[in-house]
Amino acid sequence: MIFIAAALYxxxxxxxxxxxxxxxxxxxxxxVFKNDDVIFIVTGTGSINIACGCTYLITKFEANKxxxxxxxxxxxxxxxxxxxxxxxxxxxxxxxxxKREFYPxxxxxxPFKEGSIESFNNVVKKSSLNDNICGxxxxxxxxxxxxxxxxxxxxxxxxxxxxxxDYLDSDNLKKEDVANLIKxxxxxxxxxxxxxxxxxxxxxxxxxxRDMDYISEIVDNLKLSVSMQNELKKLAKGYKIxxxxxILALEPFTQIYCQSKYEGKMYFEKLVEQLxxx
Numbered sequence: 700m701i702f703i704a705a706a707l708y709x710x711x712x713x714x715x716x717x718x719x720x721x722x723x724x725x726x727x728x729x730x731v732f733k734n735d736d737v738i739f740i741v742t743g744t745g746s747i748n749i750a751c752g753c754t755y756l757i758t759k760f761e762a763n764k765x766x767x768x769x770x771x772x773x774x775x776x777x778x779x780x781x782x783x784x785x786x787x788x789x790x791x792x793x794x795x796x797x798k799r800e801f802y803p804x805x806x807x808x809x810p811f812k813e814g815s816i817e818s819f820n821n822v823v824k825k826s827s828l829n830d831n832i833c834g835x836x837x838x839x840x841x842x843x844x845x846x847x848x849x850x851x852x853x854x855x856x857x858x859x860x861x862x863x864x865d866y867l868d869s870d871n872l873k874k875e876d877v878a879n880l881i882k883x884x885x886x887x888x889x890x891x892x893x894x895x896x897x898x899x900x901x902x903x904x905x906x907x908x909r910d911m912d913y914i915s916e917i918v919d920n921l922k923l924s925v926s927m928q929n930e931l932k933k934l935a936k937g938y939k940i941x942x943x944x945x946i947l948a949l950e951p952f953t954q955i956y957c958q959s960k961y962e963g964k965m966y967f968e969k970l971v972e973q974l975x976x977x
Contacts, residue, residue: 700738700766701737701738701766701767701892701893702737702753702756702766703738703739703769703771703892704742704753704769704770704771705740705741705772706741706742706743706840707741707744709875709877709881710773710878711741712881713882713885714888715739717886718889720739726759729743729755729756738756738760740755745839745840745843746820746839746843753768753844753847753848762851763852764853766852766896767896768848768856768857770860771860771861771862771881772838772861772881773838773861773862773872774838774861775836775838775867776835776863776867777832777866779866781814781835784862784863785862786887786888787816787860787863788805788809788858788860789815789816789858789860789861790803791816792818792841792842792845792859793816793833793834794842794846795819795832798833799842801845801846803845803855803858804855807894807895810887810891814835814836815835815836816834816835816836816841816861817833817834817836817838818838818839818841819838819839823867824867836863841861864876864880906945910939910949913945914931914949917931917949917953918931920953920955921952921955921967922957924960927967934971935948935949935974937974938974948973948974949970952966
């Protein structure tokens with residue numbers, strides 16, 4: 700599953716359109732939009748909102764280590780040489796309040812500019828610039844997003860991707876401008892996030908539902924101990940990799956009903972020989 704968070708609806712709209720997401724009416728705390736593969740939350744601005752929103756999403760939809768979580772939105776640039784509309788993948792995230800620093804694991808290739816971002820509790824104006832600013836870019840959510848999500852998910856599955864919208868002079872920035880800047884980068888971002896999500900997809904279980912039914916039946920019939928059950932699954936997996944038709948090997952043992960663990964152990968040894976044979 701791909702989880703995406705943005706502070707504002709205008710930042711989310713291009714992704715909602717791109718993925719054909721529908722409003723989730725069961726989520727009444729935040730605006731949530733989803734399909735079978737993507738869930739998008741609009742959290743509201745600021746550190747508390749983004750942290751609460753992402754925690755809510757992870758809990759409600761049971762995110763795991765195979766999922767990907769992306770924070771998208773706009774940011775201000777300190778450097779005038781960075782063009783408006785540039786997509787920046789944050790390789791260092793700084794919390795201005797306590798100067799804590801976070802370093803996302805940049806293990807996947809990407810087409811974006813890299814840079815450090817510093818998150819503030821308020822909108823940073825050009826007039827308030829001082830030597831205490833450490834990041835190349837500034838926003839209000841990245842640090843809280845990364846800190847909150849990294850409690851639940853591995854760091855190489857968490858990303859902050861920001862679009863440069865201004866040079867700390869955003870007073871005249873309109874919602875339509877924000878949506879257009881995001882839309883301009885949306886396809887590249889979506890293609891990249893789909894690619895990296897599939898690279899570390901949850902491994903599929905080699906056993907079919909029918910295989911598992913047979914294994915469970917044998918466990919009960921032969922009165923197998925926990926260690927025997929683990930050995931059976933290990934051998935069955937190896938057998939299926941080599942021969943595919945696991946049912947053929949298991950089926951005769953589903954017709955055996957043991958009255959004691961000793962009897963079960965005898966038949967289990969025969970089953971082990973069968974699974975190791977090929």
